[in-house]
Amino acid sequence: MWDYTDKVKEHFLNPRNVGEIIDADAVGEVGSLACGDALKLFIKLDENKERIVDAKFQTFGCGSAIASSSALTEMVKGKTLEEALKITNQEIADFLGGLPEEKMHCSVMGQEALEVAIAKYRGVEAPVHGHDHVDTEGEIVCKCFGLTDLFLKKVIASNKLHTAEQVTHFTKAGGACGGCIPKIKELIAEVLGEEKKVAVEKPVKLTNLRKMQLIQETLENEVRPQLWADGGDLELVDIDGSTVQVAFRKACAGCASSGNTAKFVEQKLRELVSSDIVVQEVQG
Amino acid sequence: MKEIYLDNNATTKVDELVFEEMRPYFCELYGNPSSMHFFGGQVQKKVDEARNRVAALLGALPDEIVFTACGTESDNAAIRSAIEVFPEKRHIITSRVEHPAVLTQCRNLSKRGYRITELNVDGNGQLDLKELETALDDDTAIVSLMYANNETGVIFPIEEAARMVKEKGALFHTDAVQAVGKIPLNMAESAIDMLSLSGHKLHAPKGIGVLYVRRGTPFRPLLVGGHQERGRRAGTENTGSLIAMGKACELAQLHMAEEGGRVREMRDRLERELTAAIPNTRINGGGTDRLPNTLSIAMEFVEGEGILLLLSEKGICASSGSACTSGSLEPSHVLRAMGVPFTCAHGSIRFSLSRFTTDAEIDAVIKELPPIISRLRQMSPFGREFLEKK
Numbered sequence: 001m002w003d004y005t006d007k008v009k010e011h012f013l014n015p016r017n018v019g020e021i022i023d024a025d026a027v028g029e030v031g032s033l034a035c036g037d038a039l040k041l042f043i044k045l046d047e048n049k050e051r052i053v054d055a056k057f058q059t060f061g062c063g064s065a066i067a068s069s070s071a072l073t074e075m076v077k078g079k080t081l082e083e084a085l086k087i088t089n090q091e092i093a094d095f096l097g098g099l100p101e102e103k104m105h106c107s108v109m110g111q112e113a114l115e116v117a118i119a120k121y122r123g124v125e126a127p128v129h130g131h132d133h134v135d136t137e138g139e140i141v142c143k144c145f146g147l148t149d150l151f152l153k154k155v156i157a158s159n160k161l162h163t164a165e166q167v168t169h170f171t172k173a174g175g176a177c178g179g180c181i182p183k184i185k186e187l188i189a190e191v192l193g194e195e196k197k198v199a200v201e202k203p204v205k206l207t208n209l210r211k212m213q214l215i216q217e218t219l220e221n222e223v224r225p226q227l228w229a230d231g232g233d234l235e236l237v238d239i240d241g242s243t244v245q246v247a248f249r250k251a252c253a254g255c256a257s258s259g260n261t262a263k264f265v266e267q268k269l270r271e272l273v274s275s276d277i278v279v280q281e282v283q284g
Numbered sequence: 285m286k287e288i289y290l291d292n293n294a295t296t297k298v299d300e301l302v303f304e305e306m307r308p309y310f311c312e313l314y315g316n317p318s319s320m321h322f323f324g325g326q327v328q329k330k331v332d333e334a335r336n337r338v339a340a341l342l343g344a345l346p347d348e349i350v351f352t353a354c355g356t357e358s359d360n361a362a363i364r365s366a367i368e369v370f371p372e373k374r375h376i377i378t379s380r381v382e383h384p385a386v387l388t389q390c391r392n393l394s395k396r397g398y399r400i401t402e403l404n405v406d407g408n409g410q411l412d413l414k415e416l417e418t419a420l421d422d423d424t425a426i427v428s429l430m431y432a433n434n435e436t437g438v439i440f441p442i443e444e445a446a447r448m449v450k451e452k453g454a455l456f457h458t459d460a461v462q463a464v465g466k467i468p469l470n471m472a473e474s475a476i477d478m479l480s481l482s483g484h485k486l487h488a489p490k491g492i493g494v495l496y497v498r499r500g501t502p503f504r505p506l507l508v509g510g511h512q513e514r515g516r517r518a519g520t521e522n523t524g525s526l527i528a529m530g531k532a533c534e535l536a537q538l539h540m541a542e543e544g545g546r547v548r549e550m551r552d553r554l555e556r557e558l559t560a561a562i563p564n565t566r567i568n569g570g571g572t573d574r575l576p577n578t579l580s581i582a583m584e585f586v587e588g589e590g591i592l593l594l595l596s597e598k599g600i601c602a603s604s605g606s607a608c609t610s611g612s613l614e615p616s617h618v619l620r621a622m623g624v625p626f627t628c629a630h631g632s633i634r635f636s637l638s639r640f641t642t643d644a645e646i647d648a649v650i651k652e653l654p655p656i657i658s659r660l661r662q663m664s665p666f667g668r669e670f671l672e673k674k
Contacts (some may be wrong), residue, residue, distance in 0.1 A: 039665075
């Protein structure tokens with residue numbers, strides 16, 4: 001049985017705002033019967049068309065999908081469209097006291113329906129990206145659930161996902177035939193790579209403290225995500241001057257090619273921190 | 285809240301008589317049946333008795349009974365044994381709707397170069413034996429087909445299949461975990477080589493299983509070590525559970541007529557009344573032979589987890605073939621293999637009864653389920669469309 005919070009249960013058993021708004025200003029629909037969940041969101045604006053005065057929903061899906069829809073309708077009321085657009089799927093989950101990770105896609109569906117509704121109201125191309133919709137810009141990655149690279153990259157970045165399994169929990173991508181999992185891993189590496197380029201810059205002269213910080217940042221942002229993608233991991237054990245001691249974990253521990261992995265770590269650190277760095281593998 | 289337990293294909297209540305039978309074998313009669321002293325010897329006598337009782341239920345000989353830790357172990361042992369016995373044969377036949385204990389084993393073997401044929405099922409979840417005939421060849425080491433399906437209760441024509449397989453010289457195994465105790469089996473007049481059963485599906489505890497191995501069937505053990513189970517399954521006997529299993533089999537034999545009679549009548553009434561009260565339903569496997577205790581009912585435009593959670597609020601325990609309850613994202617492999625339409629694949633609920641089920645419990649489901657379905661349909665965009673069209 002799922003470990004739902006009391007708030008999830010309460011919103012599932014007594015969902016707020018079920019129904020429809022006949023003269024809604026905006027309607028957003030995502031999902032399908034085949035996918036196993038779907039949400040139709042209705043939004044009513046005030047006279048000046050500034051603030052959301054009412055929201056209603058209809059949902060086909062599991063307990064957490066219904067609870068997430070109920071939470072979303074409560075959260076958007078009283079907000080301007082700009083404010084509503086800033087709601088993240090994590091905030092929907094937080095409103096409910098959290099969701100099991102396997103159910104995070106329910107919160108993503110809520111956030112997505114909101115985006116679609118507001119885009120349609122504004123008369124712009126709906127930024128639909130999955131759940132059986134056709135995104136004209138992105139390229140379909142998960143054929144089973146019709147999800148594009150643009151959508152997946154957005155969810156990966158905004159939720160800081162670093163494994164294919166997490167991407168499945170948040171979007172369903174890869175959850176059926178699994179054929180797109182290698183592509184999902186590539187997208188993760190791509191997104192995390194982009195973040196790093198912004199995060200890490202190589203200063204000219206390093207203080208010892210700054211050097212240690214940079215080593216840590218580089219390992220966190222550049223190295224570990226790549227290891228995660230292959231089921232491995234490492235831990236920083238010690239830094240002594242330019243000597244960095246790491247211990248390999250998970251699939252990397254005892255892996256025959258851990259020597260190559262250590263070389264890869266060293267190369268990254270030399271490239272991004274300092275050219276005199278030496279990496280040592282230790283047991284720990 | 286008192287539970288209304290209609291999930292007996294998942295696991296069953298341990299019969300109190302079974303529990304009483306096993307109780308002394310933990311703190312008092314804890315001897316090892318292999319020991320030479322009187323204290324172990326008296327346990328050995330009870331182990332022999334248990335073996336006789338299991339054999340009697342199956343119409344088997346006592347030395348054809350191998351105790352294991354669970355149905356999954358029995359399934360694994362049977363398939364592993366067959367491929368070791370016939371190292372030159374590289375083909376295995378099974379079906380698309382098997383329990384994961386068989387299916388995962390086969391799919392793992394396919395990565396090691398084995399050719400696996402997964403037989404299809406029709407809309408009722410039934411096999412076409414012509415497909416089996418075509419698939420069988422001299423390279424086939426073992427055919428493993430379930431006796432009855434855990435999700436739908438559909439019963440396969442196992443005896444016919446077993447005879448076809450024997451003619452080709454391959455081994456035949458059946459996972460009969462759901463069938464044993466619910467329908468009569470007689471190994472004395474059967475072509476089955478190996479058959480798996482599980483204690484906790486027939487009112488014995490979890491953690492005990494049996495693999496029936498016909499006399500003369502070549503066999504290689506999965507677990508090696510001690511001489512227990514005539515060298516076919518090493519490891520000190522789980523005496524308490526094993527004795528419980530014997531008692532459970534004895535009781536199953538005693539109550540067999542009730543399964544086919546009273547339990548079936550309750551299931552049929554539940555099916556009839558739910559179908560009448562809830563529009564747009566279908567019975568999965570309704571057009572073919574089914575176990576007397578199982579009802580898998582698909583309801584359009586709603587999702588299974590919501591139904592189960594609302595039933596659970598009323599104390600009713602059932603199960604679903606839906607994705608959301610299992611952590612997987614697709615409807616069950618059984619319903620997909622049957623081609624259940626996507627409008628209702630997500631809304632399938634399984635009620636599985638036992639001899640402990642009462643008429644009052646069936647009445648409760650008949651009362652509680654229809655309003656739950658109409659409430660969820662009101663909430664679902666597809667359900668509303670459907671209601672408006674009506």
